[in-house]
Amino acid sequence: METFKIEVQEVLSRIVEVEAKSVEDAVDQVYEQYKKAEIVLDYTDLVAMDVFSQDSKEEKNNLIKEIVDYLFEEERKHFEEFDVKPDTHIFLKLKRLKELVD
Numbered sequence: 856m857e858t859f860k861i862e863v864q865e866v867l868s869r870i871v872e873v874e875a876k877s878v879e880d881a882v883d884q885v886y887e888q889y890k891k892a893e894i895v896l897d898y899t900d901l902v903a904m905d906v907f908s909q910d911s912k913e914e915k916n917n918l919i920k921e922i923v924d925y926l927f928e929e930e931r932k933h934f935e936e937f938d939v940k941p942d943t944h945i946f947l948k949l950k951r952l953k954e955l956v957d
Contacts, residue, residue, distance in 0.1 A: 860909040
């Protein structure tokens with residue numbers, strides 16, 4: 856018989872309303888409340904659950920990275936062709952996504 860590593864993953868989520876001067880301040884307030892255990896998520900906050908092998912998770916992450924790297928390079932070339940860089944070009948989103956997956 857073989858041994859396999861199987862991951863059970865749960866995602867907990869809750870919307871918290873706070874009054875603040877800016878969205879950044881609101882995020883900071885909620886983060887501090889969470890760190891101080893003033894906000895504690897529990898089973899009622901469950902929004903997703905998945906069970907998968909570690910091999911499939913690694914394969915998925917590798918494929919995502921390959922695709923993002925390819926698209927990043929292709930869109931970078933296109934983006935650099937513009938004299939005035941458009942704020943809405945997909946390259947800017949790919950650049951941020953690449954930072955997250957690297």
